[in-house]
């Protein structure tokens with residue numbers, strides 16, 4: 155069981171994770187975060203041992219078995235142009251990558267939402283915006299990390315696509331320490347973004363550890379599917395893709411599948 159004291163032992167942040175709400179079982183930490191966002195301090199974290207209605211992107215569900223993962227949401231109040239929110243997801247992915255490195259695990263970032271280890275997904279991020287009124291909004295960044303799931307915990311359709319840190323390391327992961335590491339790294343990358351809109355360090359981490367660059371990909375955006383080759387990640391965090399028709403475009407968000415040995419591999 156994760157408890158606040160264990161997390162605080164490892165926390166070096168000013169505000170991220172300084173308020174933590176722990177739940178034994180909850181529908182979804184993102185849903186709960188939305189409910190409390192208005193009165194919550196920025197950096198408040200909602201964490202659950204189990205989610206009964208864990209949510210993934212594109213209306214998918216997110217499997218969140220009890221005591222096995224890190225299922226949490228961070229409430230953020232950046233007060234920036236809503237068009238810049240997708241960058242917060244990149245900051246989250248870079249923070250998870252750095253935290254895993256501190257635990258001795260090499261991971262890669264699958265732009266913009268996923269972190270993969272040995273080619274399989276270990277972490278997904280669902281960032282949502284909550285409009286407060288015309289001029290203000292909050293951001294809920296939900297992060298799911300498959301920490302201590304066993305092989306048998308994954309449904310058949312996930313077995314080839316997802317893994318856990320425990321499976322990779324062959325040993326249980328200290329979830330409290332991992333959470334604190336993610337929050338510490340997140341705050342370091344988030345402050346320059348919030349104060350100066352500077353995401354240069356995040357872009358550097360994402361570029362150096364991307365599994366997407368120079369790969370054949372299939373991109374689905376607004377229900378339109380196109381194939382192309384990834385070239386780079388620009389300073390705004392957009393994926394630069396050369397499409398089959400030779401046109402080069404900067405993509406801000408979208409669903410990307412990488413062409414692998416057995417066709418396109420979705421994560």
Ligand code: BTN
Nearest residue numbers: 182208209210211226278296298
């Ligand atoms: C994805 O890869 O589709 C995103 C998955 C995000 C899962 C996390 S777990 C904590 C938070 N609460 C949710 O219901 N979803 C996010």
